[in-house]
Amino acid sequence: MLNVAIGMLGMMRDRGDGPDRWSQWRPTVSLCQHEDLLISRLELLVETGSMDLANRVAADVRSVSPETEVRLHMIEFGDPWDFENVYSVLHGFALDYQFDTDQERYLIHVTTGTHVAQICTYLLTESRHLPGRLIQTAPPKRRSSGQAGRYTIIDLDLSKYDRIAQRFESEQREGSEFLKAGIQTRNVAFNRMIDEIEYVAIHSRAPILLTGPTGAGKSSLARRIFDLRKLRNNVAGRFVEVNCATLRGDGAMSALFGHTRGSFTGAAQDRAGLLKEAHLGILFLDEVGELGLDEQAMLLRAVEEHRFLPLGSDKEVSSDFQLICGTNRDLGADVRSGRFRNDLLSRINLWAFELPGLAQRREDIEPNVHFSLEQVTVATGHRFRFNKEALDMFLRFAECPDTPWTGNFRDLDAAIARMATLAPSGRITEEAVDREIDRLKRSWRDSGTSASVDGTHVLEALLGDRLDDLDEFDRVQLERVVLVCMESRSLSVAGRRLFAASRRKRKAPNDADRLRKYLSRYRLDWSMVKDALPG
Amino acid sequence: MLTVDGSFCEGGGQILRSSLALSIVTGRAFRIENIRAKRRKPGLLRQHLTAVRAAAEIGRCKVEGDEMGSTELVFVPGVAVGGDYTFSIGTAGSTTLVLQTILLPLALAKAPSRIVLEGGTHNPYAPPFDFLERSYLPLVNRMGPKVSVTLERYGFYPAGGGRMVVDVTPAESFGGISIVERGDLVRRCGRAVVSSLDRKIADREVRVMRKRLGWDEGEAEVVEIDRPVGPGNIVTIELGYENVTEVFTGFGEVGRAAEAVASHAVQQCQRYLRSSAPVGEYLTDQLLLPMAIAGSGTFRSTGLSRHSETHVDLIGKFLDVEIETEREDSRAIVISIA
Numbered sequence: 001m002l003n004v005a006i007g008m009l010g011m012m013r014d015r016g017d018g019p020d021r022w023s024q025w026r027p028t029v030s031l032c033q034h035e036d037l038l039i040s041r042l043e044l045l046v047e048t049g050s051m052d053l054a055n056r057v058a059a060d061v062r063s064v065s066p067e068t069e070v071r072l073h074m075i076e077f078g079d080p081w082d083f084e085n086v087y088s089v090l091h092g093f094a095l096d097y098q099f100d101t102d103q104e105r106y107l108i109h110v111t112t113g114t115h116v117a118q119i120c121t122y123l124l125t126e127s128r129h130l131p132g133r134l135i136q137t138a139p140p141k142r143r144s145s146g147q148a149g150r151y152t153i154i155d156l157d158l159s160k161y162d163r164i165a166q167r168f169e170s171e172q173r174e175g176s177e178f179l180k181a182g183i184q185t186r187n188v189a190f191n192r193m194i195d196e197i198e199y200v201a202i203h204s205r206a207p208i209l210l211t212g213p214t215g216a217g218k219s220s221l222a223r224r225i226f227d228l229r230k231l232r233n234n235v236a237g238r239f240v241e242v243n244c245a246t247l248r249g250d251g252a253m254s255a256l257f258g259h260t261r262g263s264f265t266g267a268a269q270d271r272a273g274l275l276k277e278a279h280l281g282i283l284f285l286d287e288v289g290e291l292g293l294d295e296q297a298m299l300l301r302a303v304e305e306h307r308f309l310p311l312g313s314d315k316e317v318s319s320d321f322q323l324i325c326g327t328n329r330d331l332g333a334d335v336r337s338g339r340f341r342n343d344l345l346s347r348i349n350l351w352a353f354e355l356p357g358l359a360q361r362r363e364d365i366e367p368n369v370h371f372s373l374e375q376v377t378v379a380t381g382h383r384f385r386f387n388k389e390a391l392d393m394f395l396r397f398a399e400c401p402d403t404p405w406t407g408n409f410r411d412l413d414a415a416i417a418r419m420a421t422l423a424p425s426g427r428i429t430e431e432a433v434d435r436e437i438d439r440l441k442r443s444w445r446d447s448g449t450s451a452s453v454d455g456t457h458v459l460e461a462l463l464g465d466r467l468d469d470l471d472e473f474d475r476v477q478l479e480r481v482v483l484v485c486m487e488s489r490s491l492s493v494a495g496r497r498l499f500a501a502s503r504r505k506r507k508a509p510n511d512a513d514r515l516r517k518y519l520s521r522y523r524l525d526w527s528m529v530k531d532a533l534p535g
Numbered sequence: 536m537l538t539v540d541g542s543f544c545e546g547g548g549q550i551l552r553s554s555l556a557l558s559i560v561t562g563r564a565f566r567i568e569n570i571r572a573k574r575r576k577p578g579l580l581r582q583h584l585t586a587v588r589a590a591a592e593i594g595r596c597k598v599e600g601d602e603m604g605s606t607e608l609v610f611v612p613g614v615a616v617g618g619d620y621t622f623s624i625g626t627a628g629s630t631t632l633v634l635q636t637i638l639l640p641l642a643l644a645k646a647p648s649r650i651v652l653e654g655g656t657h658n659p660y661a662p663p664f665d666f667l668e669r670s671y672l673p674l675v676n677r678m679g680p681k682v683s684v685t686l687e688r689y690g691f692y693p694a695g696g697g698r699m700v701v702d703v704t705p706a707e708s709f710g711g712i713s714i715v716e717r718g719d720l721v722r723r724c725g726r727a728v729v730s731s732l733d734r735k736i737a738d739r740e741v742r743v744m745r746k747r748l749g750w751d752e753g754e755a756e757v758v759e760i761d762r763p764v765g766p767g768n769i770v771t772i773e774l775g776y777e778n779v780t781e782v783f784t785g786f787g788e789v790g791r792a793a794e795a796v797a798s799h800a801v802q803q804c805q806r807y808l809r810s811s812a813p814v815g816e817y818l819t820d821q822l823l824l825p826m827a828i829a830g831s832g833t834f835r836s837t838g839l840s841r842h843s844e845t846h847v848d849l850i851g852k853f854l855d856v857e858i859e860t861e862r863e864d865s866r867a868i869v870i871s872i873a
Contacts, residue, residue, distance in 0.1 A: 019731030019766040022694050023789050033626050033693065035580040038603055063696040063764065066623030066653065067581075147693070148626070 002040035005031055007109025008117055009046045014057050025139035025149055027111040028057050032065035033148035041069045048076050080114045087120045094129040106132025126156050172198060179224045183371045187361040193353055200351050201225045207323040207348045212355030215408030218326035222284040237281025240274050245290040252295050254311045263312020273310060275302055278321035289329035289340060300344045358405040358412060365398045372416040384420040386428045394433045401496045406444050415440055458482055462524060485529045491515060537852055542569035550849060552586050552636040553824055557853035559594035559640040560828055564611040578604035582628040586636045589622050593637045617646030624654030629661030630699055639828060641703045642680035648703040656690040656697035657769050659786040665771045666782040671821050678829055679706025689730055694765020711832025717813040718777025725755035725772045730763040736793045740770050743797035770800045779813040810837040810866035819843055826872045827856050833871040
């Protein structure tokens with residue numbers, strides 16, 4: 001690797017006439033005088049009008065370091081104290097320069113130039129427009145003839161510094177912990193996702209899309225993102241949250257974008273609207289898929305240009321907010337069916353995160369049970385505990401693959417809250433757990449986890465005329481099996497659920513195989529069952 | 536392969552340079568380890584790399600680890616080939632040190648060489664050109680080869696920019712010499728050289744030399760350099776005897792009085808004069824290498840520095856020679872090589 005130094009000619013510090021200049025310390029010359037640093041090439045940026053000085057410095061560099069090739073680049077700052085000018089010129093240089101980072105190691109000399117130029121150089125290095133490390137030179141401590149002085153190389157890649165990296169890591173860990181509300185989640189995929197969200201939340205103000213089933217925690221995560229940014233002084237405004245499913249008709253427009261007095265019947269006063277309220281803050285639109293097409297169009301413009309027109313107004317207002325959207329709908333499908341604008345979707349799903357339901361994170365149920373219990377304690381001021389057996393019993397049920405957790409964390413939190421309420425002494429007993437399990441099962445049955453799919457239709461689609469040859473005795477069983485398969489991710493998952501009871505007794509479970517054999521008895525296989533869409 | 540410990544001896548530079556020269560002359564590869572291991576910035580510096588690359592070039596050698604900061608180097612020599620060479624040395628690093636590395640291999644090559652060296656010629660941490668020309672090379676020439684050297688431009692630290700040309704005609708045979716007595720004094724002269732500096736500095740230095748040595752007006756002179764590259768000041772005192780010439784030097788520095796610079800050279804001269812041995816401590820160190828390569832020879836020295844002792848050990852690794860030292864008295868020591 002060759003060392004290539006890039007620096008500015010120092011109008012004052014590199015100056016020097018006659019032989020006396022050799023007893024002065026000149027940063028650019030000194031750069032090439034170090035016994036332990038060989039600069040193979042020096043790219044010297046010279047302001048027009050300083051050519052004489054540049055030529056003298058270049059000649060002196062060649063004298064002290066014949067190994068160094070010196071290239072002079074003419075630049076024109078105009079006013080070298082004007083930030084915009086200087087930045088543009090240096091940015092232009094960085095863009096034009098052919099960096100070859102495989103062969104060359106770049107050292108950006110920041111000792112010369114005006115303070116403004118030094119700031120710009122630093123910024124361009126930090127943003128990797130100048131892909132190198134900073135080099136800072138300093139005169140020798142004792143003034144004696146011609147000593148090269150000292151130099152320090154500063155790498156702005158902070159991960160290269162152990163102590164700083166550790167600090168960042170712990171800060172990031174804190175950030176991630178924060179987003180998880182301190183819940184010690186164990187699901188690897190979930191934790192990785194939270195780390196990503198943490199990074200995005202800190203480093204970007206681009207829209208974030210949170211998808212996932214209802215009750216997966218989209219809304220509380222959005223609020224946590226806001227709180228984290230607030231903690232890091234990254235946001236000045238408020239957190240404004242609205243469920244788009246509650247917005248209908250004219251009310252939707254005015255709630256979001258505001259209105260002027262008299263713009264419609266009942267609009268007695270000006271209203272700022274949620275977007276305006278979220279200025280410099282975060283706007284969380286839950287159920288964004290429920291937004292009407294008109295509102296979508298307005299929202300798109302507001303996201304892209306930070307400007308929109310309140311209802312009944314002919315004057316645009318501006319609001320600079322970060323958008324977080326939540327949805328449990330398949331927005332891609334909604335785009336295909338014309339329910340959702342494609343341009344809006346591509347705008348809001350730059351950072352899309354899918355929050356898994358509780359059923360996909362069963363290892364996280366236990367920490368969430370404890371967390372939820374603490375929340376109840378905080379809310380009521382009373383301390384609640386499970387009996388050991390009661391906790392085991394509840395977890396056995398909660399973590400069982402059979403337990404659907406249709407309402408996800410909402411169901412879990414509600415269950416904990418109910419059990420706590422029914423435990424006047426603060427101890428949650430096995431009996432209370434037993435009753436709660438019944439209640440949950442009933443609620444899932446009533447809301448009809450499986451009832452939404454008509455089993456008879458599915459079997460007709462799968463078996464056609466053969467259905468007539470089936471006894472009702474067999475048909476009921478097959479219907480249930482097929483429905484479970486349709487709800488399951490894989491044959492194994494379906495097998496585990498269907499044969500859960502015998503699975504507990506056996507050492508080497510073969511549920512998948514059993515299920516496959518059962519299906520084949522009806523000349524069915526996994527893919528056929530999965531493809532069988534109801535209706 | 537020979538292994539050389541580069542951690543001992545000041546700077547490790549001379550160990551490295553002598554190893555390079557010995558390796559090419561003997562054809563024996565070596566590995567040098569722990570180069571400047573105990574230093575704040577360990578490993579090879581630019582001046583070392585320059586020497587390594589110059590040696591590799593003239594000796595058609597293979598090198599591994601010749602990188603800045605490298606603490607280990609493997610050197611597999613080829614054969615020294617006479618010819619035209621130019622070496623430019625950075626940071627006003629000494630041209631004489633590079634010459635020290637490549638001179639003897641080229642003096643033993645088949646064809647003559649012309650070497651152009653650019654950089655520092657008068658550097659406080661290296662033998663100055665004058666020492667090379669007056670003291671060292673005449674002795675090398677007595678061993679067989681013909682080496683002549685011309686200073687075309689002075690190169691002082693820090694500006695550098697000096698230039699010297701060395702012509703080397705290899706010897707038919709390279710034989711040891713004997714320097715036991717100085718012989719009669721045939722010439723003595725003191726010089727105060729100023730480059731881009733006030734002549735008054737040199738005047739003061741000349742005054743000190745004359746006064747302290749009791750010399751006549753014509754025996755110490757001021758030299759002002761024409762078309763100087765950079766500032767510099769050196770005082771040299773030369774004592775020319777029938778069998779040997781010694782040169783003592785003092786370097787001017789910012790913040791150091793001219794009188795102190797001249798005194799430094801005078802003190803060395805006076806110490807030499809108190810002994811009867813012909814070869815001073817510094818020349819002793821330089822002479823060990825060619826004498827050992829010649830394989831025989833005797834000389835009387837004013838003393839053996841610790842530097843020289845390490846040098847003797849190193850020579851013993853490459854060459855099958857016996858170097859014996861016998862102390863005569865506190866001011867003379869006889870060194871014989873067989």
